[in-house]
Amino acid sequence: MTQSIVVQVGQCGNQVGCRFWDLVLREHxxxxxxxxxxxxxxxxxxxxDQSRRAGGADATGGRITALKxxxxxxxxxxxxxxxxxQGPLRSLFNSTQLISDVSGSGNNWAVGHHTYGLTYREQIVDQVRKAAEHCDCLQCFFLIHSMGGGTGSGLGTFVLKLLEEEFPEVCRIVTSVYPMAEDDVIxxxxxxxxxxxxxxxxxxxxxxxDNQSLVDIVGKIQHMSNTGKPSCTIKKDCTIISGQGGLMKVEKPFDAMNNIVANLLLNITSxxxxxxxxxxxxxxxxxNLVPFPRLHYLVPSLTPLYTLADVNVPPRRLKPTLPFVPWNQEGWKTSLCSVxxxxxxxxxxxxxxxTCVKSTFFELRERFVKxxxxxxxxxxxxxxDGMELAGFNEALSSISDLIEDYTHLEHPLMPNAPRLTIAT
Incomplete structure (x- = not known):
């Protein structure tokens, strides 16, 4: 059996992580x-094994163990x-697994990436190595962060580079929460x-x-459940957006949105x-899904997000009904889990x-340019220290190149479309 390590960075990353650990315990x-x-x-x-710490064994003579x-x-x-x-998940973590400061990154990528990255580099590497040493077969790192703030975007991507440097052969799957167009962080x-x-x-x-998509999904489901129509009756505790039913018991703000992301990770790993x-x-x-190395942005879709009381429709296989582009005819992988x-x-x-992600990147570039x-x-x-104006120009050039690559692939029959390097 293979193992995965979850790395949560920033406020959003850790809030999503809280929901993930709560739900994964509930599922198991x-x-x-x-x-x-x-x-x-x-x-x-x-x-x-905590028997030594507890004095050898429990009252019945058995070993005392704990999940970490x-x-x-x-x-x-x-x-x-x-x-x-201080919460119900505290027993899952040793205090050394939690790395924090007090002042935050001030919504500044450079502070998170350069200042805190250099300050906490060795401590982060040390904790990741310790987590890896406890794995028999480490297969994947799951990094959870947001893009709009300073710590999630800056320190989060710094940690991503550390994972590549220290464990180049281990897969790195990143869940990135993108800000809304009218984000309160200017x-x-x-x-x-x-x-x-x-x-x-x-x-x-x-x-x-997309943060706006999460808001829209939660709003639509809550509106539907409040209509009172028999056809819109949702089974109790059978909605993915519910924050209740796990260890937390009480739903907190943003739990509904964070639960959708947490369930995405649960489904990927099921x-x-x-x-x-x-x-x-x-x-x-x-x-199977990344024919071009740089174009590795995979749009996730998850269903059902709720279960109606009187409807139960199993999913059907979609591949025979979908048209595939010439440059990725085999870009399909099916997995069936019995749980x-x-x-x-x-x-x-x-x-x-x-190529549908191109529009998101295009809008993001436009807001950057403004x-x-x-x-x-x-x-x-x-x-x-460490941040120069060239960094902005390089970032703008990078996202522009990415948009151009997706634009070429929207027209796969064009003579210059195969200019991208195929992943090997």
């Missing part, structure tokens, strides 16, 4: 009701990590585009999650954790590598 408890440590649990947890998450949690503010250490276009350059160069796969008629190795995601999410009879996750033309807020970045 539902499947493994005896509570015995098995191979499925070993994917994200290790079993630690295969994770490293990083944030340059103490708020979210402090809540974790420098979010800078932070996002600067981070995009690092994601393009150092990730194996990126799962872009085939690696549970038995199925067609299991999938996590490395096969990049192998559905808790309270659901079935679940379908689709990861699509197509600030950059006026040189707005640049002095905050250039005051940071």
């Amino acid at each position: 408890a539902h499947v493994n009701q005896t509570g015995v440590y098995d191979e499925a649990l070993s994917s994200f947890f290790r079993n630690v 998450a295969r994770a490293v949690l990083v944030d340059m503010e103490e708020g979210v990590l402090g809540e974790i250490l 420098t979010s276009p800078y932070n996002s585009v600067l981070a995009m350059k690092e994601l393009t160069e150092h990730a194996d796969c990126v799962l872009p999650v 085939s690696a954790r549970f038995e199925g008629s067609l299991n999938m190795d996590l490395n096969e995601i990049a192998m 559905p999410p808790v309270c659901h009879s079935h679940s379908l996750l689709a990861l699509a590598n197509n 600030l950059y033309r006026r040189k707005a807020h640049l002095h905050h970045y250039l005051a940071v």
Whole structure:
């Protein structure tokens, strides 16, 4: 059985991570009701013998063990990590797994990437190495972060480079939450585009999650559930967006949105954790879905997000009905897992590598250029040691090249379309 390590960076990354660990425990408890440590649990947890610390054994003479998450949690503010250490998930982590500061990154990519990156480099590497040493067969790093703030975008992409340097053979799958167009962080276009350059160069796969889409999904489901129509009755505790039912018990702000992202990660790894008629190795995601190395942005789609009380429709196989572009006729991988999410009879996750992400990147570049033309807020970045104006130009050039690559692939029959290098 292979193992994966989750690296959570920044406020958003750790809030999503909280929901992930809460839900993964709930899922395993539902499947493994005896509570015995098995191979499925070993994917994200290790079993630690605490008998010595407790004096040898419990009252019945048995060994005392505890689950510890295969994770490293990083944030340059103490708020979210402090809540974790005091909350119901605290037993999953040793205090050394949580790396924090007090002042935050001030919504500045350069502070997160250059200042905190250099300051905490050795501590982060040390904790990642320790987590890796507890794995028999480390297969994947899952990095969770947001793009709009300073720590998630800056320090998050710094950590991504560290993972590539220290563990070049281990797959790096990044879940990136992109800011809304009307984000309250005015420098979010800078932070996002600067981070995009690092994601393009150092990730194996990126799962872009649009914050506005999460808001819209949650709003539509809540509106539907409040209509009172019999056809819109949702089964109790059978909605992915619900923050209740796990260890947390009480739903917090943004839990509904964060749960969607957490369930995305659960679905991606379900085939690696549970038995199925067609299991999938996590490395096969990049192998099958990324024909061009830089174009590794996979759009995730997940269904169902809720279960209606009187409807139960299983998913059908889609490949025969979908047209495939000439340059990626074999870009398809199917995995079948026999264990559905808790309270659901079935679940379908689709990861699509197509050119639709170009519009998101184009809009992000436009917002970046609007600030950059006026040189707005640049002095905050250039005051940071290690940050130069060339960094902005390189980031803008990187995202422009990415958009151009996707544009060429929208017209696969054009003579110059095959100019991209095929991944080997």
